[in-house]
Amino acid sequence: MKLQLALDRLTWDECMNVLNETQEQIDIIEVGTGVIKEYGMAIVREIRKAFPNHIILSDMKTCDAGGHEAKQAFEAGSDIVTVMAFSSPLTIQDTMTVAEEFGGRVMVDLLEVKDQEPLQKLTDLNVDLVSLHVGKDQQKEGVFNSELFKLVDGFPFEVAVAGGINEDTAEQVAEGNPDMVIVGSAITKAKDPVAVAKNIRETIKG
Numbered sequence: 001m002k003l004q005l006a007l008d009r010l011t012w013d014e015c016m017n018v019l020n021e022t023q024e025q026i027d028i029i030e031v032g033t034g035v036i037k038e039y040g041m042a043i044v045r046e047i048r049k050a051f052p053n054h055i056i057l058s059d060m061k062t063c064d065a066g067g068h069e070a071k072q073a074f075e076a077g078s079d080i081v082t083v084m085a086f087s088s089p090l091t092i093q094d095t096m097t098v099a100e101e102f103g104g105r106v107m108v109d110l111l112e113v114k115d116q117e118p119l120q121k122l123t124d125l126n127v128d129l130v131s132l133h134v135g136k137d138q139q140k141e142g143v144f145n146s147e148l149f150k151l152v153d154g155f156p157f158e159v160a161v162a163g164g165i166n167e168d169t170a171e172q173v174a175e176g177n178p179d180m181v182i183v184g185s186a187i188t189k190a191k192d193p194v195a196v197a198k199n200i201r202e203t204i205k206g
Helices: 012-022 033-039 041-050 066-075 089-102 117-124 146-152 170-174 193-204
Strands: 002-007 028-031 055-062 080-084 105-109 129-133 158-162 180-183
Touching (some): 002 055, 028 041, 033 055
Parallel strands (some): 105 129
16 A cells, blocks of 8 residues: 655645655655646656656646647656546547556546446556545545445456545545555645654555
8 A cells, every 4th residue: 555645735845845854654746736737847857856766646637638648747757647537538548558658657537436337438448547536625525435435346446545634534544455545735734744644654554
C-alpha cells in the first residue's frame, strides 16, 4: 500500500517545501490539477529533478486530447497521468497508447461514477489502474468511506483512494486494502506535516 501526497491549492514554494519535509514518508508525488493549471509542466520538471527516486503522478484530469496531454506530462517527467472515466473511449485509449510509448501508466479517475457499467468498458480498454475519488466539492457531504470499495468489487484493477483522508480515517480506508492511499491537505496544511505523514504511513502499512 503506497502513500501518495497530493499537492493541491499550494504555491510553487509551498509544494517544494512540503515535499522536502515529507519525502521520506511518501511513495508517490501527485502534482494536483490546480497546481498544474497555475504552473504548467515547469513544476513537474522541477519536482522530477528534485526527487528523482519518487513516482510522480500528474493529475491532468484529461477528458479530451488524451494523447497530446499525456505526451506533455510524460515528457516533463511524469510516471502516471490521470484521465476521467467519462471521457470518450478513444481519449482513454490514446492516453494509454502514449503512456505505453513512455513506459508510463494511466490512472482512470472514477469521479461521479455511480455504477459498474462504465467499469466493464474500462476493462475492455485494458485499464488496470483506477481511483475511487470523492471530489473536493463532494466532501461537503461526506469524505471517503469504505462503502465506495463496492464499486470496484470483482474487477482486476489496482485501486487508489482519495477524498478527505486523514489520520482519523486512514485505518478504515486501509481495511479496504487499496493499492494507493491519496492524502492531500491533511498533510500539506498540517502544523507538522512530517508527523502526520508518518502516522498515516504507519497506519496504512500496518
